[in-house]
Amino acid sequence: MPLISVENLSRRYLMGGETIHALRDVSLAIESGEYLAIMGPSGSGKSTLMNLLGCLDSPSSGRYELNGSRVSEMDDDQLAEIRNREIGFVFQTFNLLPRSTALQNVELPLVYSGMPAVARRQRAIEVLAQVGLAERMQHKPNELSGGQRQRVAIARALVTRPSIILADEPTGNLDSRTGDEIMSLFAELSVNGNTVILVTHEEEIARHTRRIIRIRDGLIASDQTNISPPPTPGAHTDTGQPMVP
Amino acid sequence: MSKASPIRLSELLESARMAIESVRSHKLRSALTLLGVMVGVFSIILVMTTMRAMQRSIEGELAALGANTFQIQRWPALSFGGPGSWEKYGRRKPISMSDLRLLQERATLAIAVAAQDNLASGEASSRFDTTPPNVRLIGATAGVFPARNWNMKEGRPILDADVESATEVCVLGSGLEENLFPFGSALGERIKMDGIPYRVVGVLEKKGALGGSSQDNFAVIPLTTGLNRYGRIWRSIELLVQAQDLQRYEDTVEQVRGILRTARKVPPGAEDDFDLFSNDSLISQFQSFTLTARIGVAAVSSIALIAAGIGIMNIMLVSVTERTREIGIRRAIGARKRNILTQFLTEAVVLCELGGLIGVAAGLIAGNIAAQVLNLPVVIPVDWVFLGLLICSAVGIIFGVYPATKAANLDPIESLRYE
Numbered sequence: 001m002p003l004i005s006v007e008n009l010s011r012r013y014l015m016g017g018e019t020i021h022a023l024r025d026v027s028l029a030i031e032s033g034e035y036l037a038i039m040g041p042s043g044s045g046k047s048t049l050m051n052l053l054g055c056l057d058s059p060s061s062g063r064y065e066l067n068g069s070r071v072s073e074m075d076d077d078q079l080a081e082i083r084n085r086e087i088g089f090v091f092q093t094f095n096l097l098p099r100s101t102a103l104q105n106v107e108l109p110l111v112y113s114g115m116p117a118v119a120r121r122q123r124a125i126e127v128l129a130q131v132g133l134a135e136r137m138q139h140k141p142n143e144l145s146g147g148q149r150q151r152v153a154i155a156r157a158l159v160t161r162p163s164i165i166l167a168d169e170p171t172g173n174l175d176s177r178t179g180d181e182i183m184s185l186f187a188e189l190s191v192n193g194n195t196v197i198l199v200t201h202e203e204e205i206a207r208h209t210r211r212i213i214r215i216r217d218g219l220i221a222s223d224q225t226n227i228s229p230p231p232t233p234g235a236h237t238d239t240g241q242p243m244v245p
Numbered sequence: 246m247s248k249a250s251p252i253r254l255s256e257l258l259e260s261a262r263m264a265i266e267s268v269r270s271h272k273l274r275s276a277l278t279l280l281g282v283m284v285g286v287f288s289i290i291l292v293m294t295t296m297r298a299m300q301r302s303i304e305g306e307l308a309a310l311g312a313n314t315f316q317i318q319r320w321p322a323l324s325f326g327g328p329g330s331w332e333k334y335g336r337r338k339p340i341s342m343s344d345l346r347l348l349q350e351r352a353t354l355a356i357a358v359a360a361q362d363n364l365a366s367g368e369a370s371s372r373f374d375t376t377p378p379n380v381r382l383i384g385a386t387a388g389v390f391p392a393r394n395w396n397m398k399e400g401r402p403i404l405d406a407d408v409e410s411a412t413e414v415c416v417l418g419s420g421l422e423e424n425l426f427p428f429g430s431a432l433g434e435r436i437k438m439d440g441i442p443y444r445v446v447g448v449l450e451k452k453g454a455l456g457g458s459s460q461d462n463f464a465v466i467p468l469t470t471g472l473n474r475y476g477r478i479w480r481s482i483e484l485l486v487q488a489q490d491l492q493r494y495e496d497t498v499e500q501v502r503g504i505l506r507t508a509r510k511v512p513p514g515a516e517d518d519f520d521l522f523s524n525d526s527l528i529s530q531f532q533s534f535t536l537t538a539r540i541g542v543a544a545v546s547s548i549a550l551i552a553a554g555i556g557i558m559n560i561m562l563v564s565v566t567e568r569t570r571e572i573g574i575r576r577a578i579g580a581r582k583r584n585i586l587t588q589f590l591t592e593a594v595v596l597c598e599l600g601g602l603i604g605v606a607a608g609l610i611a612g613n614i615a616a617q618v619l620n621l622p623v624v625i626p627v628d629w630v631f632l633g634l635l636i637c638s639a640v641g642i643i644f645g646v647y648p649a650t651k652a653a654n655l656d657p658i659e660s661l662r663y664e
């Protein structure tokens with residue numbers, strides 16, 4: 001059974017009497033452990049799809065199953081719980097709480113999942129070390145560089161051990177060198193068995209992944225295996241084949 | 246999948262931390278908002294503290310009057326009237342020794358009639374020490390001792406003979422004795438007040454803990470000795486009348502009232518030209534006064550707190566708008582609507598409690614300063630402190646609900662996109 005199973009998913013917006021079809025009858029399946037990119041020009045429906053996959057939004061019609069449960073029929077509280085446990089978001093603009101330290105930011109999802117304070121702190125410290133920020137835990141976002149902020153955001157996404165990491169243009173606000181660092185961090189996460197979905201409009205970024213879904217005007221235009229992703233750190237056995245769990 | 250999860254303590258703590266953080270980052274705005282809560286709680290605590298202190302002191306004083314005893318004096322014991330009342334009471338004839346003698350002769354229902362007066366207040370000295378100038382000198386007849394429940398610790402009370410021949414003897418309150426004779430018995434020693442020496446013939450027992458030692462900081466001399474020294478003309482003394490028992494109390498009051506009205510030529514139907522009161526009537530008089538004060542403070546503080554509540558609501562609405570993105574972030578990482586609601590309600594309550602704590606502290610300080618000025622004991626009305634803080638939380642919750650609900654119902658995606 002695939003991790004994500006989407007059938008005929010549509011999202012329509014009503015704008016001043018006019019219906020905007022942001023997403024039309026999209027069907028797709030994503031297996032656990034995949035590393036893929038959703039690509040398309042601006043306005044094509046990438047973010048709409050990501051919000052649906054991330055359980056931030058509910059479809060106008062269609063069916064969405066995550067880990068075998070019907071997300072498309074859940075209420076607000078249930079969706080919040082799914083977001084907390086199963087989804088880790090990484091945003092273009094980092095979206096950290098400005099008045100909280102890196103550690104507090106990373107701990108926050110665990111506050112909502114109800115983990116006791118001591119265990120929470122321990123887990124947050126562990127994940128911050130994993131993204132290379134062991135030395136910066138007590139810093140607030142405005143005391144960190146862009147790359148460091150995005151690492152904090154990735155640590156926050158990872159802290160609940162979610163099923164999927166969803167990243168919307170994660171390098172969009174970074175210079176190319178820092179962007180590369182973040183991309184190799186994602187590659188590393190993928191190698192370690194995480195399911196990573198990147199939303200991007202840059203070919204350069206999509207090239208790092210093993211599967212590329214292109215959408216245009218709310219429809220899937222193509223869904224290809226990327227046969228030549230660059231070598232990833234620590235992925236010594238990787239032969240360029242799509243990873244099948 | 247949908248198990249209802251309760252609001253957790255760690256979440257409340259986290260919310261409180263965020264709340265304090267946001268107060269800290271908006272100091273001026275928060276201070277202005279807190280002002281209303283502060284004023285509301287301050288006025289409650291100030292008035293309640295002062296009234297509690299007055300009550301303590303009056304109760305302490307009243308514990309003095311013995312059972313079935315009432316007191317007559319020219320001025321009301323408690324006067325809350327306006328400036329006009331001074332004129333009215335000022336026109337009253339003084340109560341004199343002849344009134345005392347008249348009652349002793351004719352008030353057949355009374356078992357004892359006594360008279361007393363506060364003669365002066367000043368320094369007292371012994372061969373060991375001199376006190377601060379706050380010692381009360383009371384002139385009394387022998388009957389005052391039983392009427393005021395004054396019991397002797399040692400020596401003897403003032404006797405009729407002392408009053409008749411105006412001897413220069415005195416009985417010390419236990420507080421004064423401790424101050425003037427710290428090393429041994431005061432009996433037979435001499436003290437001086439206003440340059441006049443008195444021989445100590447007795448020391449009173451300590452009165453209860455009520456009001457502290459200041460209550461016992463006095464000396465008693467024969468009333469006649471005092472009047473000779475401090476003058477009789479225009480002086481109005483206080484009469485103490487003891488009824489035989491509770492059954493005959495009302496009759497005794499009526500008999501005494503009749504005798505005095507006749508003697509002082511009060512026309513029938515006119516108001517008494519003296520004040521007659523007992524412990525009970527004083528307490529009920531005080532309570533009806535405090536009721537008025539309570540209603541007053543309830544009105545003032547309600548207005549202040551409602552104004553404060555509207556201020557809180559306003560600032561919370563601003564805060565919700567400013568932090569739309571934060572709300573979106575929290576929702577994206579798994580906060581339920583309920584969590585957001587709790588967070589903003591906690592914030593409103595923390596804000597109100599901050600104002601409340603400052604208001605309580607200021608109210609206690611100001612109330613006790615007022616008590617000191619009025620020579621009353623220091624008190625902390627614990628019940629009102631808690632009630633005040635409880636009211637603050639209620640204001641926070643009532644006026645925080647709307648902004649918090651608004652925050653909880655924001656759309657996560659829209660909020661994340663908010664600039």
Ligand SMILES: Nc1ncnc2c1ncn2[C@@H]1O[C@H](COP(=O)(O)OP(=O)(O)O)[C@@H](O)[C@H]1O
Binds near residue numbers: 015044
């Ligand atoms: N909340 C909304 N209300 C109305 N139209 C929307 C809304 N969100 C997205 N759209 C429209 O849906 C289409 C797809 O948007 P989006 O998914 O954001 O595209 P992308 O992320 O690929 O740039 C666009 O035409 C956009 O204008």
Ligand SMILES: [Mg+2]
Binds near residue numbers: 046
């Ligand atoms: Mg987009």
